[in-house]
Amino acid sequence: MQSADIIQLGQRCVEHYLADNEFTAFKSWQINMGGLSLLDGDYHVSRILQQHLIVLTVKGRGVWHADEPILEHINVGDILYVPAGSQFNYTACALHGWQTVWFILPTGGFWQTFPEHIKLIPASKLRYQDLALQCTQILQNMLQERFSDDPLTQQMHQTYAQQLFILLKRQLQQLNGAVDLNVKRIQSLFRKIALHPEEKWTVERMCQQCNYSRAHLFRLCQQTFACSPLQKLTKIRMQKAQLLLKTTQLPIQQIADSVGYDNAFNFSTRFKQSMNISPSQYRILASEIS
Structure with a gap:
């Protein structure tokens, strides 16, 4: 049975959101939203999204609480894939906190080969282990220019969004095996x-x-x-x-x-x-x- 949504964000938690209604470059590359989260203290989220979710751990640790799949911790460099319609339930580590970069993606289109079930890919199995840091830097760059509206800034946003698409898509291709002919x-x-x-x-x-x-x-x-x-x-x-x-x-x-x-x-x-x-x-x- 589906449990009620839990969204607890303590006073020491800080989150920055970048949505496609503000950063229109995201629409070109089918990224609904990206975010940077500094989670410390009281942080607990349990819900089901109708879109896909990717969570990358930059620092600290996430603690998994959902019954399926059987996970324990989400460590630095790990990538958590949560397909649309899946229940996820996690908290920040009470001792170390949890710094993440995450993305919400539409179903179909570019992301139609998304994993069918929740997957946690440990950093030890990743070819590109600095992915979380790369994505963090790109989102920080976009945030710094969020209030600029000149053509060059808009072009820069397109470049950043394309970089994110390539980084995320490359990992999915690695996860799914060979690139389609x-x-x-x-x-x-x-x-x-x-x-x-x-x-x-x-x-x-x-x-x-x-x-x-x-x-x-x-x-x-x-x-x-x-x-x-x-x-x-x-x-x-x-x-x-x-x-x-x-x-x-x-x-x-x-x-x-x-x-x-x-x-x-x-x-x-x-x-x-x-x-x-x-x-x-x-x-x-x-x-x-x-």
Whole structure:
């Protein structure tokens, strides 16, 4: 029988939340929420979420109280996977406290290969043991810039969110074994596009490169990148354009040519749609910040 929710957060506990309604970059990478928790003293949570939960221990120790699975402690470097609909029940260690970084993820989409049952992966079995520290640093960086709303900050948030996605997804792939062949193929395609964004890329050419139908290519892009093939192509081109605008004095027309646009007007229009600022304004703003 499902027990009533318990949420006890003592006065010495501090939690910082980053939700996708505030950090819209999370939506691009299907992260509902991330958080940093410093738990000391009276801390006890027992509940069932309708989304997936990942908890990484940075310092101290968590104490597991749920009947299933049979666990005891959640130690430094461990990763706890709690799939949607699972009952979890834990407290902070009374002696050492518990510092965690955690994420709430939607079901399906990028996270459809999430473990079916609660799993605790000890640090000794992880290939990347500093994952908790990396995720903590990224969330702290995002918190420091949470009240900035300029285009460069929004782009930085996108970069941070993408880093989190890669770190978490890589661990899930390690947990699930070999990376799906379709994922490898689609990633290889867009790595090639990133190396040559100036070429005439069309959906038909992408399909030929992967030997996929249009429908299958679209479905895989949605699952892997949360966007269509053409949206992913545009993101790659805009990222290179931003780099060239920040690091060179190339004319706008030459930058347009370098990222696959026939004329500066079409490029500028697309850039402004993506960044809410013109290429010239972006270059000025980037030089002022640097």
